[in-house]
Amino acid sequence: MKLVTLLAQVxxxxxxxxxxxxxxxxxxxxxxxxxxxxxxPERCRxxxxxxxxxxxxxxxxxxxxxxxxxGVDVHEVNYDExxxxxxxxxxxxxxxxxxxxxxRADEVAAAIIKGARTPEEVSLVTGARTGxxxxxxxxxxxxxxxxxxxxxxxxxxxxxxGRTATAWDLPEAVKQKYSSRGFYFEExxxxxxxxxxxxxxxxxx
Amino acid sequence: xxxxxxxxxxxxxxxxxxxxxxxxxxxxxxxxxxxxxxxLFPDLPEVIFPGENGLAKVRQAAEEALMxxxxxxxxxxxxxxxxxxxxxxxxxxxxxxxxxxxxxKDVIEKRTGCRDIRxxxxxGMRFRETEEYIKRxxxxxxxxxxxxxxxxVDQGIPIETEIGTLYGIKKVYDADWIVHAHHSDVREVHxxxxxxxxxxxxxxxxARIETRSTYHQNLGPRGANFVAxxxxxxxxxxxxxxxxxxxxxxxxxxxxxxxxxxLYALNDRVxxxxxxxxxxxxxxxxxxxxxxxxxxxPCPVPYVFSAGVIYANFTGANTDLYDLDxxxxxxxxxTEAFYGKRGKPLLGDIPPVNPAIKMCVHNYAWTGYPSAxxxxxxxTVVVGQEQAELFNRDPLNLNYMDYATxxxxxxxxxxxxxxxxxxxxxxxxxxxxxxxxxxxxxxxxLTRKAPAVSxxxxxxxxxxxxxxxxxxxxxxxN
Numbered sequence: 001m002k003l004v005t006l007l008a009q010v011x012x013x014x015x016x017x018x019x020x021x022x023x024x025x026x027x028x029x030x031x032x033x034x035x036x037x038x039x040x041p042e043r044c045r046x047x048x049x050x051x052x053x054x055x056x057x058x059x060x061x062x063x064x065x066x067x068x069x070x071g072v073d074v075h076e077v078n079y080d081e082x083x084x085x086x087x088x089x090x091x092x093x094x095x096x097x098x099x100x101x102x103x104r105a106d107e108v109a110a111a112i113i114k115g116a117r118t119p120e121e122v123s124l125v126t127g128a129r130t131g132x133x134x135x136x137x138x139x140x141x142x143x144x145x146x147x148x149x150x151x152x153x154x155x156x157x158x159x160x161x162g163r164t165a166t167a168w169d170l171p172e173a174v175k176q177k178y179s180s181r182g183f184y185f186e187e188x189x190x191x192x193x194x195x196x197x198x199x200x201x202x203x204x205x
Numbered sequence: 206x207x208x209x210x211x212x213x214x215x216x217x218x219x220x221x222x223x224x225x226x227x228x229x230x231x232x233x234x235x236x237x238x239x240x241x242x243x244x245l246f247p248d249l250p251e252v253i254f255p256g257e258n259g260l261a262k263v264r265q266a267a268e269e270a271l272m273x274x275x276x277x278x279x280x281x282x283x284x285x286x287x288x289x290x291x292x293x294x295x296x297x298x299x300x301x302x303x304x305x306x307x308x309x310k311d312v313i314e315k316r317t318g319c320r321d322i323r324x325x326x327x328x329g330m331r332f333r334e335t336e337e338y339i340k341r342x343x344x345x346x347x348x349x350x351x352x353x354x355x356x357x358v359d360q361g362i363p364i365e366t367e368i369g370t371l372y373g374i375k376k377v378y379d380a381d382w383i384v385h386a387h388h389s390d391v392r393e394v395h396x397x398x399x400x401x402x403x404x405x406x407x408x409x410x411x412a413r414i415e416t417r418s419t420y421h422q423n424l425g426p427r428g429a430n431f432v433a434x435x436x437x438x439x440x441x442x443x444x445x446x447x448x449x450x451x452x453x454x455x456x457x458x459x460x461x462x463x464x465x466x467x468l469y470a471l472n473d474r475v476x477x478x479x480x481x482x483x484x485x486x487x488x489x490x491x492x493x494x495x496x497x498x499x500x501x502x503p504c505p506v507p508y509v510f511s512a513g514v515i516y517a518n519f520t521g522a523n524t525d526l527y528d529l530d531x532x533x534x535x536x537x538x539x540t541e542a543f544y545g546k547r548g549k550p551l552l553g554d555i556p557p558v559n560p561a562i563k564m565c566v567h568n569y570a571w572t573g574y575p576s577a578x579x580x581x582x583x584x585t586v587v588v589g590q591e592q593a594e595l596f597n598r599d600p601l602n603l604n605y606m607d608y609a610t611x612x613x614x615x616x617x618x619x620x621x622x623x624x625x626x627x628x629x630x631x632x633x634x635x636x637x638x639x640x641x642x643x644x645x646x647x648x649x650x651l652t653r654k655a656p657a658v659s660x661x662x663x664x665x666x667x668x669x670x671x672x673x674x675x676x677x678x679x680x681x682x683n
Contacts, residue, residue: 006600024358047600049358052332063598094545097422099538099575100601104546131575131601132330134357135538138418158360164415165368166423174367178431182400182674184529188425191532191552195543198551 001071002101002127006046006061010037014058021050021059023158026133027124045070045123045130070127072111083200085109088146089139090168090192092199097139100131108140112147119144119160138164167192206238209642212635213298216341216503220331221571222592229615231499231568231633232642239640240648242457242512245655246485252458254301255638263301263459267308267450270464272316274448279382281318285447286380287348289326290410293388293452294338295504297638301459302388303342305452309386310348324352325377327410330601331505331573332356361413364442366435372413373436383445385468388452389475391483392508394518394526395537396421397430399479400674403451403472407442408433426532426539437468451475455482456513457639473676480527480670485662486512490522492654495628496647497619498583499566501635505574506567506605507536509634512641516634520579523559525666529673535559541578548581558582563626566618567592567609572599580608584625586618587611 008021008030017035022028029043030050037050037058051059074082079093086093086105093106107126116122119140123129129136141151141163153160167189175185209232215224231237243249253262279285287309293302310322324344326335335354339345344352355374362375377383387406397405408420408430416436420429436442449468453460455478465471500516502509507517518526521535533540535558543551558579565585572595579585585608587593593611596602612618623629631644643651671677 003603005603006598023360049332053356053358061598092543092551094551096542096544099541099578100603102577102604131603134330134414135418135421137414138422142423158358161361161363161372161413161415162370164371164419164423166419167425167428170368170424170428174431178434180675182398182427182529183431184427184532185425185431187532188428192425195552202551 001069001107002045002130004044004046004068004070004127005064006048007041007044007064008039008046008048008050009060009062010039011058011060012036014056016056018055020053020055023156024049024053026120026129026159028120028154043124045127047130047133049133070125072107072114072126074106074110077110077113081113082106082109085112085143085146087196087200089142090166090196091139091142092195094199094202095195098128098131098136101127103128103136105139105143108143112143112149117144117149120154142166206645206648207241208239209233209237210239210637210640212633212637212642213502215569218337218503218571219333220505220573221503221569222589222595226589226591227569230635231501231566231615231619231631232635232637234616234619236629236644237631237633237642238645238648239637239642240651241640242486245489245651246659248659249457249482250455250460252455252460254297254459260300260304263304263462264308266462267305268312270462271308271312271450274464275466276313276316276447278447279313279317279319281320283319283382284321284323284380285313285319285382285384286323286325286377287384287386288377288406288411289324289335289386290406291326291328291331291334291338292390292392294335294342295508296388296390296452296454297458299338299342302452303338303344305450305462306344306386307347309384309450313384322348322351323380324348326352326354327374327377327406328354328356329410329574332358334573357412357414357417364436364439366439368431368435371419371432371436372415373411374413377411378441378445381445382447384447385449387449388454389463389478390454390513391479392515394483394487395521395534398427398529399476399527399670400427401430401434401472402479403449403468403475404433404437405430406433407436412436421538426537427529453478454513456486476674476676477671481662481667483513484527484666484670485659486514487518487522487526488662488666489651489655489658490514490519492658493522493561493630493632493647493650495561495563495626496630496632497564497566497622497626497628498562499568499631499633500570501568501633502570505571506576506579507574509570510636511632511634519632520558520562520583523561524556527666527670536578563628564622566622568615568618572596572602575601577602577604577608580605585609586621588615588618589613
């Protein structure tokens, strides 16, 4: 759940149509049309990436007159399916995956069960990854992949490039080579496994 | 009792309130004093900054160290990216790190004849933070207009590693050579656990979101920093790496400059000093039985400093953050993630946030880092409506003020904290150089406890910490 209080606003006098804003928007809410950036206020989730990366300082974040509530109610889907999807992605359903918005794995799973097929669609309906826009991309990709979604980044965009390694698929040789240097790979995996098990046992939100 | 040390002044930034709104510093309030770190721990090293010769000593140390490293791979026709990170600019006012960055450019030019030297300064989560530092310290002019801030959402580049594809920021690597310009300050021990700290920027401030998310979500609390090593060890990065130049920092100031073509040799030295010097301060902070934590520094909430220790680490000072046998510190993102909907940990063995912190008085600290967890766990008072509003407008902190309350003035906030908690022990995170600003009762406690802490770290904890990391004492001979 996120109460979206901010909205990107473009100063068309400053905008040079470089498309940086388009490439960094996690919900594809800003597009360059006729060499000027245009914001879709219904899609903007107020993350400020466009404002922070615009090389011409053409974007400001303004307070919305009427805040926008976004979120997916996990009770609108079969929660057993949510638990199963989270377990497949090696996540606890109650695990917080977006530290800025506070979105938990079960809400992202519910969004996917309800039809979200890309990270951008997940962010649009849940608000996840519209704070720092950095740290929660991997669990979102893991949940989408677990649901059988094809992971294809937005064409020409810099939103995200791909899923990466997890504690469960580190090569054995790497673990052996570096475990004496303070990397507790196996022990960490056991902690994460225990969390996943607790999630399966807990079940009911 | 000695007078408080002058705190680091507020700085103009889009991430903090206007400095004119910071009317009172906590250190200026009645009953505050300071403790010298050298008096607490006499074995802390002698420092060159702060000192009577100021930045000139840093410059001299940098030039001397840079003259000794091999730069023969850099030819006059080549390009070099000097890689910097935001945190260096928060150390001791920022000038020593900026001076190192200037010296690197000058010495490379002088020794190699190379003129195409660029500064690429990475960030944490405040994408324009290093842009601000570049302007503040005149680095844009110094680097002939070739200094830019880079962010983890900027265009990426895939890097093939031992654990598969990870992603760096393209502009980090768009030169023939890279120079890793960093420092040995420990900062986020809760994240990196002093494992490969010197390598960390390759998985963080030089890296794309996919890599950083791998660190904080995919590998686990003690395996996380391996992403940095994986990227640094890649063929792609090794072909470009020239050398590393580090500001050698201790809790009491700048010790010198360490430059090496072998980052792992430097890393072992950083591991040793990080455990030894900072380990003593953190262990001492763990002896504090009750206190009010006062935040008063131009940095986001978790990063405000006291004696080189950040507030985020003080929230975990009830445990041994260096002990790798303990998987989850009281605060780290894995820990935060593992708190369920009812506000309880999802795993039984997660330690609580430092119960000695009875209240947090947020006099002055910046936005730009998700900080709601701290206010959720620790009663927090924010000084001034303007500061509260700034947090309400920060996409990373929309929930921070759901848990914190606002009080109009610093004096009123502290009086409220004294009455509500019943303690007069105050620790101030204001970046005081060379010492700690605290209230008199806390000064007495720290002074009394320090000798036993020093002995315990030297004889018991330090050998264990180094053993866990595969580092032996011979690193100091290099």
